Amino acid sequence: MSGEKDAPKKSDEAEKSNSDTVEKGDQTLKDDKPKEPEVPHGSLTEAKALYGKKDSDGKYQWETEEPVDAVDAAENEKTARYAFLVRKQISYDSRKKYDIHSVIVQSPWLKKALGVVLEDYPGITTNLDRLVFRAPFHPFVHRWTRLADMLEKNEFEEEFQREHLQLFHDVLFEELKNAIAAKTDLVKNGVITFEYLWTIFEPQTLVYSVSGGKECVFKLNSSKTLTDQRRGLDFLQLDTWSVDWDGVKFGQHMTYLQDYEFTGTTPITSLHAYPLEFHPEKEQLMARLLHRGKLFESFAGYHYKAYRGVALGYGRCGMIRHNIESRIIIDCEAHNRFLPNNAVYFSPLISRTRKAPRVAAVSDDDAEENENDQYEDAIDLFVDDFDYLGVPDTEDDGTKPERRPLTTEELLLAVSYVRGYAIKTKKWLWFYVDQVEEIKFAENAFASLVLPKEQKSLIRAFVESQVKYKDDFDDVIAGKGRGMIMLLAGPPGVGKTLTSESVAEDMRVPLYVMSAGDLGIDPSGIEESLNLVLDMVSKWNAVLLLDEADVFLEARSSNDLERNKMVSIFLRVLEYYEGVLFLTTNRVKNIDEAFHSRIHVTVNYPSLSTESRRHIWQTFLGHDHPIGSKDLDRLAKVNLNGRQIKNILKTSQMLARSQDNQAPVPAKDGKRGPVRVEMRHLETILAIERGTSWE
Incomplete structure (x- = not known):
């Protein structure tokens, strides 16, 4: 029994031995096969084609094998002989089998003819070697009349031109006839549909x-x-x-x-x-x-x-x-x-x-x-x-x-x-x-100023010289000290602001009014804003008025460092200002010492005299008024400043309109004329303002 059992085992060992021999033989054959020589990366002078093939996810994978369903190129030496190629695709319109996808023009004679038809049409250059027009062929719908007119005249130097253009016309007409006919019919009737609006x-x-x-x-x-x-x-x-x-x-x-x-x-x-x-x-x-x-x-x-x-x-x-x-x-x-x-x-x-x-x-x-x-x-x-x-x-x-x-x-x-810039509202x-108009300047604005004659002449001469000849004088440092700065000091309502307004009016130049509120209180932003304003005002040859400039002029102290920064900035910027600047203040004694060397002229305005007040009343009332000379003398004795006189007169006009039901006096330029103010109206307002005894 033991012998019977050993026989199969021996047979298995023999099979294994034979199998090992075969495998070793195969390996020996593989090892004996010659190996390809190693080539450095990218050194072969050849181009290797890879072919794209979509996988199950619709993404392209690249393979070395050429697809079996690939076809030869449609454009070749044979198709190059034709005047133009018409590329078609299956149409989903039940009225036709194919839609024209595009047309490739190859005929040089046809290109020349189309050059006339499509002259100046944006995006089209007809002398290209490969001239392609794609559906929906908008240029030919727009220029169809010109194309048809050229064929109708039939004045071509070579027969090829006529034949090729006629063939091109016939092929495109089948594609565009609906749009061309619709456009012609709609335009003839002065209407259009959205479909053919283009x-x-x-x-x-x-x-x-x-x-x-x-x-x-x-x-x-x-x-x-x-x-x-x-x-x-x-x-x-x-x-x-x-x-x-x-x-x-x-x-x-x-x-x-x-x-x-x-x-x-x-x-x-x-x-x-x-x-x-x-x-x-x-x-x-x-x-x-x-x-x-x-x-x-x-x-x-x-x-x-x-x-x-x-x-x-x-x-x-x-x-x-x-x-x-x-x-x-x-x-x-x-x-x-x-x-x-x-x-x-x-x-x-x-x-x-x-x-x-x-x-x-x-x-x-x-x-x-x-x-x-x-x-x-x-x-x-x-x-x-x-x-x-x-x-x-x-x-x-x-x-x-x-x-x-x-x-x-x-x-x-x-x-x-x-x-542009609106001066009154300070908006760009x-x-x-x-709607732009010429300015109607006030002819007597400067003459109406209540100032001594010498002061008025000096102010006018300085401003006129600065506007016209500001480049005549320069500092040791180029561009420094070319400006003209005038300080107008005095109590409220004596004509400080009016002086700058009248000067600008007389010189026919803009007046730019700037206040501390326009610049803010942040020192970091003041310098940039101030420089920008001064540059523009100088460029415009404008008169700059910094009204109530005390916040910038007041003497520096060791207790307010932020204020000191603003004053220092203002002092530094003024050195390079090239225009005319009026500064007004009610507190001339508080001005920082450094400003005195930068101010060219200081004009002090005293409180209004009786004669000055009479002149102001006369100016605001105008030439045609019912107020007698004695009443004007009475009014002039009242201790009022110019602004108060103007406000009282304005209030009296409203009272006169209300009490007497006056219609505004018509004016030639279409504006409402002044209301007729009488002494009784002024007496009423003065009594309210200053008590029962206003004199």
Whole structure:
């Protein structure tokens, strides 16, 4: 039994031995196979192709094996022989089998002909080696009439041109005939649908719209259909530009206009924005806009004007409206310096010279006839006869950079506003150019000052010399000590503020009134604000009035370090101020000693004399008043200052209007005239103000 059991075991050992021998033999064969030589990384002068293949997750994996379903390139030497290639894809429109995806133009003759058809069309260069047009072929819908006209004239130098263009026309017509027919029919009836709204907006079209309540014209760059997710509506967005001024140059101000989706048809003129050619009073509109454009051009640079009406200002959520009646300073360069976060800079205007399209397929004369600018002829109607509008040509007054005048089309495209500063409200705003007015200066403002003749002559001479000849004197350090600083000291109501106002009025320059509240109390911000104000005032040749300047002039002490900082800042900044500065104070004895060396003239105002008060009463009452000479003498004896006299007279006017039911006296300029004030009205107010015995 033991022998029977040992036999199988022996057999198993034999099998194992044989198996080991085979495995060792295979390994010996593998080891004997020659190995590939090792090659340094990236050293083979070959390109190895890897082929993308999507996996089950839709992600691309890269393999070395070429896909079995790959096909040869469709464009090859054989297809290069054709005038153009039409790439088609299966259509989901039940009316046709295929949609045209794109057209590849290869014929040089066809390219030349299309160069005429699509001349100046943005984004298209027809002389490219590979010229591709993709659906929905907007350029050909816009220029279809021009393409058809070229075929109809049939004046080609070579037959290939005619044949290739005709074939191109026929192929595209099958794709575009619905859009072309719809556009023609809709425009003929003066209406449009939202589906075909894009067909009337060819790039470079002049577009009419109302912006900020003002009629405007824009030039179209492009259009595209988008969706307003908030409103759940589609809209056609128009990428347009107009002509604006950024303080240095005229440029293109980009603006987006929208026409929202609507059902059915709507009149073209009811759209928020539509091509200018559809405007029912196009010629009259263009005349108005050319007039406004001339005004806009004349306001480039710095100008001191008056304004009455609505202006636009900056708010937290966009532009807000302000009612303004103020003198203004038009200066976009200063606007950009004061408001760097709202600064405007534009792409410069491109000076383009119009020329007739030239192509080998068309003669020069015929090419000129083929020129199809839908607005140029209408614009030219106004060019020669533009003088009747009464707007003077812009003149270079030495303060403006040299620049070419705006073309007629650019005048049409000019924005309706200019940027500037309202002096009364101290706000930077956008002012509509058709509401800007000339300033009506008070002719006798300086003469009405109650000051000794010598003082008045001295003040006027100093200010006039500083405004006109401020660069004649310089300190040892360049730019230092060029300003003129005058201190006006005296009790309230004696004419300190009126002096600076009258001087500015007499010199026809702006008056910038600054108080401590405008600069704040933080020393770190005062210097920056003060420097900025002084720079602008000097640039404008304005008179600067720092009213009630005691907070900056008061002598320094060891007890108030913050106050000392403000005084030191003010002293340092004044050294480099180059304009005229009036400082007013009621406490001249408290002025810091360091200011005395910086003040060029100090004018002390005593309390008003009887004669001075009589002059003030006479001035405020005017020439045509019922107050007799004796009554004026009585009034002059009352110890009042100039401001009190003005307030009493103003209150008396209101009393006279109320008691006597007086109608305002009409004035020639449309403003209400003064109410007739009598002595009894003045006596009533004085009795209330000063007691029963006012004399």
